Amino acid sequence: MSLRTHNRHGLLTVHIPPELVPSILQHISPTPPSPLPGPAFIDRSWQQYRHDLRAFIQCALVCRTWCTFTREIMLHTLIVPWLDESILQLCSILRQFGSYSRVMIIFTIDAGDSVRLNRNDFCVALDGCFSSMPQMPKVEIYGAMDRIFGYSLPAEVGRFDLLSLRSLKLAGSVGHSGKSLLDALGRVAPFLETLEIMYFETWPFDHSLPTSLGKLHSLILHCTYLSVPGVIDLLRGPDEDGNSGQVLQKLVIIPGRLQSIPPPDITPLLTFDSTGERLRFLMIHALDPCRSLECCPALETFVYVSPTSSNIFPFLPRTLRRLAISVMLLSPSNRFVAYISSENARNLLHLAVALKHDADLAFTTTSELFISVTEACKDAGVSLTWMVPGMLGLGLEGWDDVTELFQTVQSLPRARLKLI
Structure with a gap:
């Protein structure tokens, strides 16, 4: 099909099929600066994003069709x-257009010379935004919890009734506003399916949620101080006889840098209300992998890329479909070769092996370990991925749901994972 046409004046024009417009607009839409790893954006980055966003909005002036698609993307x-x-x-x-919104990201910013609102006025406006978005399933808050949920906020401000909320991501310090935060979290707890807590060196585990997390399918504790009894209380909720662990299917635990050594034992968490027996996804870091695996017989995904020489293969369940491990676990290679050729690995589809440094790739690809692991995966029909820091590649096929977590644990830049 030719896209070239001539108008009545004989001039060459290009016709763009309507079905291609969304892809074009998605390609040219500005990408906001990432709030990670630090809690605050640089003001200059935010101002550049706003400038690019204004330029993108000009696309809406082309025609009514472009206006509709631009609005949906923006x-x-x-x-x-x-x-x-x-x-x-x-x-x-x-x-007028709140029905288009699905995600809101709130973050702290270096003030610079920009005009700032007072806290109460901002929270009133934020509450107005929330009330205008009937289909907003996800909210992410970076480094602003103390400011949003502080004790000094008037009772009529900041109640934030988010009845459509399904996913909540909290990143930053909680300070002395823990109870206020949990009260706010309790209002959306009955609807939450995913809760992600990031970069908290403290968490108000001395207070309980006023409402149970009855629909929680995914809990991610990401570089956060881990209190095993506190997490159990979080899952149990206000009722000693109740719990939400019965529906939890995905659990990620990456302890904070101030976590005590030796690391805590998470077995009580996995055995609470048979939580481990219901898990389908488990990712842990710097914790005992063997003791954890013993409690999770139905896992489909297991991620443990921490350097260790533990032999985890006898503990891997037969239900496993995806496995991500440190390259150290492959040595000696005969343990892995025996596992992948056994009946226990019959359902395994994907294997990802994490390398700590670029230099490891040159060493690994010329070693007997690389050859034996590659051949064993090929014989078993298992897809093999070597995760290499800093290398351009095709992405990490089949692992999109944990790319950000890989990035944290292994310092792997997003979209810089080499597929072999």
Whole structure:
């Protein structure tokens, strides 16, 4: 099909099929600066993003079709800097187009010379945004919990009733506002399916949620201080006889850098209400993998890329479909070769092996270990991926749901994973 046509003046024009417009707009839409690994954006990065966003909005002026697609893309994920006056305009826009919004990201920013709102006015506007978004399943908050959920906030401000919320990501310090945070979390707890807690060196485990996490399918404790009794209380909720562990299927535990050594034993958590027996996905770091695997007989995905020489293969369940491990676990290679050729590995489809440094690749690819592991995977029909820091590649096929977690544990830049 030719896209070239001539208008009535004889000039050559290009016709773009409507079905291609969304892909074109997605390709040219600006990408916001990532709030990780630090809690605060640089003001200059935010201002550049706003400039690019204004330029992108000009695409809406082409025609009505482009206007519709641009609006859907622009409002799908909302970027909200803490105390920035731009929230006033956003609140006004959402009164008419809030149904397009699905994700909101709130983050702290270096003030610079930008105009700042006072805290109460910002929270009132934020509450107005929330009330205008009936289908917003995900909220991410980076480094602003103390400011949003502090004790000094008036009772009529910041209640934030998010009845459609399905996923909540909290990253940053909680300080002295732990109870206020848990009260706010309790209001959405009955609806949450995913809760991710990141970069908390403390967490208010001395307080319990006022409402049970009855629908929680995924719990991610990401570089956060781990209190095993506290996590159990979080799952159990306010009722000593109740729990939400019965529906939990994905558990990720990456202890914080201030975690005590030796690391805590998470066996009580996995045995609480048979939580481990129901898990389908488990990712742990710097914890005992063998003791954890003993409690999880139905896993389909297991991720343990911490350097260790433990022999985990006898403990891997037959249900396993994806396995990600450190290269150290492959030595000696005969343990892995025996496992992958056994009946216990009959359901395994994907193996990812994490290398700590680029130099490991040159060493590994010329070693007997590399040859034997590669041949064993080929014979078993298992897809093999070597995760190499800093190398351009095709992405990590089949592991999109944990790419960010790989990035944290292995310092692997996103979309820089080499597929072999």
